[in-house]
Amino acid sequence: LKWCADEIEATIPDLYEPIDNTPSRVSQTVAQGILARVYLFMAGESVKQIDGLDKKEMYRRAAYWANEVIASHKHDLNESYEEIFINMIRDQYDTQFHESMWEAEFLGDRTSATDWTNGRIGDLIGLRSQSRTTNYSEWACNYSYGYYNGSYTLWQLYWENDRTADETASATVIDKRLTWNLPGYNYRGMNNQKISYKNKAGETVTRYLQQTQSMFKTPWVYNNNFAMPDIEGLDQTIEDAFDPADLVYDPTVMCAVRNAGKWRRETVYEKQMSAKSLYTTINFPILRYADVLLMYAEAINEYAGAPDDQAKEAIREIRKRAGVKTDESLLGDYRSFRDLVRNERGRELAFEGLRKWDLIRWGTFVEKMHNAGTNQPTENKYRNVSYTNYASANYANVTARHIYLPIPTKELAVNHALRQNPLW
Incomplete structure (x- = not known):
């Protein structure tokens, strides 16, 4: 990790890629944001202390590099949370806000030999869209298996946690990120x-x-x-x-098993009818400006022992876009702010592939997975019993070995200096 950080830092002065070419290419601010992420992970519980760099110093560096992105004024929060992902579904860049800083791009849907890709965003993860009928040209959502669902714990993050007193358990004030990520x-x-x-x-x-x-x-x-x-x-x-x-409706119905709607294949956004094509041109975010703001907020709080004004304002702005208020009492001290930022990362970055690694660096991965397994609703209106039972069994199987990755057997065979992780 130290080598990785040094290599990234060495390239930053020579990165002159114009911001208009991102998110397909790496600009200075992208490198700075990724460097902040690397230092945050180095400061985490799963990484041994590195000679000459204590944990506090790594938090300082994470805050420094995240602030370099903020101070560049090249990126901003898109006014619409949904629009960030609609742009990815449409395979187009945000040239106004540049919130999406770096994306994994998928350029073809395999409809011809020249349009070839391995991208299945929206097909495997998205809103389930299946039917025995094959009149694909009339579908409002292209074919999708919808394999990935949100958990009851994720629902509660949006619906209950960190809400102001007048918003608690209110069906009239709903986090906009909930209605996009876990639609009804x-x-x-x-x-x-x-x-x-x-x-x-x-x-x-x-x-x-x-x-x-x-x-x-x-x-x-x-x-x-x-x-x-x-x-x-x-x-x-x-x-x-x-x-x-x-109809009198209930917005909480089946809240514990809803499809991950972040990269839905709705044809109003995807702009094409693709028969039963399993491959898409939908891009996947690697780094967003909202993540940079959250990384800064976390890092400065850990380094200084309390949030500064910029960190507090970052949280306010992210929550304001989501349409929810901020309980100012949660911004006042180290522990309350730490917990708020951790929850906010779950709400803001859901289904973007970061949560596991966040839990690992916080040292809470096994605990949180087990808690999610036992935190299942008892009312059947919230769940599909077979889905929630299957998920609970998998959560329960998580152990400390899953914090680390095993060294592949082939690598051990050709390099006898390597030793397998003892947990594997």
């Missing part, structure tokens, strides 16, 4: 369903749903309670047709 729908399709429910007048009514499968948004449902009020593509010509305007 996918595209599994509803068709020819008879449901009985209480309408807004309190009357029990029986109505019929007829919706072409996978063409329109399909709300999560439990016992005829819907997670969202807007249901598209309904045939209103049938007798006793369901009227979504008459």
Whole structure:
């Protein structure tokens, strides 16, 4: 890690890549942001102290390099959280805010020999969109397996944790990042369903749903309670047709098993109908400016023993964009601020591949995974029992060995000076 940090630092003076060429290429600010990330990891619990560099010094360097990005004034928070990822789905750059600083790019969808890629963002991780019908040109969301789901713990981070008193457990003030990352729908399709429910007048009514499968948004449902009020593509010509305007909805339905919606393949964004193509041109973020702000906030708090004004304002701005207030009492001392920043990283950077490594460097990975396994809702309206039980079993299997990666057997065979990690 020290070699890695030294190499990055040595290249920074010679990086003249214009910011307009990012996020496809590495600019000075990208290198500075990644260097901040490296130093944060070096300061973490899984890395032994390096000669000449104590943990506090590494936090100082992380804060320094994150601040270099901030002080450059080349990046800003996009005013819309959703727009950051819509740009990646559209395969276009944000030339106004430059919040997405570095991306893994996927340039083809394998529709021809010249458009070739291994990218499956949106296909494996996204909103489930499947149907027996193959009228792909009419689908509102291209084919997706939707293998990745959020956990109940992630839901609680958005819905309950760090909310002000007037927002706690309120269905009217919802974190915008929740509605994007864990939306109340996918595209599994509803068709020819008879449901009985209480309408807004309190009357029990029986109505019929007829919706072409996978063409329109399909709300999560439990016992005829819907997670969202807007249901598209309904045939209103049938007798006793369901009227979504008459629905009393519950935004918490199936909150513990929802698909990761961050890179959805909705055709309004992807701008193409791709039949059952499993490959996409959707990019994946490696570094965002919001991450840089959070890294600075964490590093300066750890180095100085308390947050400075810039760190506090970074948290306020990130939460303001999400549409939630900031409890100022959480900004006042080292421990409260540390916990807030850690939770904020979970909310802001969900499904971006950073959470495991954050938990590892904080020394809480095994504990948090076990806690997530036991933190399962008891009410069936929140969960699919088979999904949550499967997840709990996997969380329970996590041990200290999973903090480290094993050295491949082939490497051990050709280099006898190497020794396998004792946990493996």
